[in-house]
Amino acid sequence: MNDKKFPKIIYGTAWKESATAALVERAVLTGFTAIDTANQPKHYSESLVGEALLTLQKQGISRETLFLQTKFTSPNGQDQQIPYDPQADIATQVEASFQSSLSHLHTDYVDSYLLHGPYSRESLIEEDWQAWRAIEKLYTIGKAMHIGISNVNLQQLKLWVQEAKIKPMIVQNRCYAHLSWDKDIREFCELHQIIYQGFSLLTANSKVLNSKKINEIAQKLNKTPAQVIFRFATLVGITPLTGTTNQIHMQQDLQIFDFNLNAEEIAAIEMSGIQTF
Numbered sequence: 001m002n003d004k005k006f007p008k009i010i011y012g013t014a015w016k017e018s019a020t021a022a023l024v025e026r027a028v029l030t031g032f033t034a035i036d037t038a039n040q041p042k043h044y045s046e047s048l049v050g051e052a053l054l055t056l057q058k059q060g061i062s063r064e065t066l067f068l069q070t071k072f073t074s075p076n077g078q079d080q081q082i083p084y085d086p087q088a089d090i091a092t093q094v095e096a097s098f099q100s101s102l103s104h105l106h107t108d109y110v111d112s113y114l115l116h117g118p119y120s121r122e123s124l125i126e127e128d129w130q131a132w133r134a135i136e137k138l139y140t141i142g143k144a145m146h147i148g149i150s151n152v153n154l155q156q157l158k159l160w161v162q163e164a165k166i167k168p169m170i171v172q173n174r175c176y177a178h179l180s181w182d183k184d185i186r187e188f189c190e191l192h193q194i195i196y197q198g199f200s201l202l203t204a205n206s207k208v209l210n211s212k213k214i215n216e217i218a219q220k221l222n223k224t225p226a227q228v229i230f231r232f233a234t235l236v237g238i239t240p241l242t243g244t245t246n247q248i249h250m251q252q253d254l255q256i257f258d259f260n261l262n263a264e265e266i267a268a269i270e271m272s273g274i275q276t277f
Helices: 017-030 046-058 090-105 126-140 154-163 177-191 212-221 225-235 247-254 263-270
Strands: 010-012 034-036 067-072 112-115 147-150 170-174 195-199 239-242
Touching: 010 017, 017 034, 017 046, 017 247, 046 090, 067 090, 090 126, 112 126, 112 170, 126 147, 147 154, 154 177, 170 177, 177 195, 177 263, 212 225, 212 263, 225 239, 225 247, 225 263, 239 247
Parallel strands: 010 034, 010 239, 034 067, 067 112, 112 147, 147 170, 170 195, 195 239
Antiparallel strands: none
16 A cells, blocks of 8 residues: 555545646635546546646646546447547556546556456456556556556445455445445455545435435434435545535535534444434
């Protein structure tokens, strides 16, 4: 694991389209130090993230102070705007996508590089290993400081850890309350010293966010329900991603480390997806 300090919360840039540059600039000026993107034009505008980084550099915020994370997305996760030759072998696709990301982000390295998702929904297939070997190489030569996998199930993750030359250092998954906030994978990650990042913590769990219990906890602490969910996440080993476009919410999302939840509250939120408040 590289020594660079891991962020406690990350600003996600999916689905921002033409507003991406302005929102990334706003997020960093508000206090975010970690940015998540992907070389997937279908859902991300990676070059506009880079545009924001250039603007921020002119304001005295250097690239070295920021944690930049991007991803290789296979052709089956792309639309017609594939940022590499889909007919090339997988290692060449990964290398081309990575070089494109460096160009977009105006950097010569990234702090974290993820495989956006396995090629199969169940186990792992040869394409996964070809992509992973190419990603391992980027880590070995010092171009990706950390490497990992997104949208992975427990069976796949176990295989990765057992069989990969360099095991994943980061897992990034969508986090559902009704699946116990991905507890099985979180516990496996903790056991193997893998950083767990959770996305869609709010959007995938609107019933929990609006529940009576969460609102009672929020009122007691003089915090918002979103702040309660994000603080819960950090206390159970999740690095939360937030994609808010609202500056007030950005400020609130950064103000989740000045309060705690007690054991009873944490247990109640852990159970929130499988019981009604």
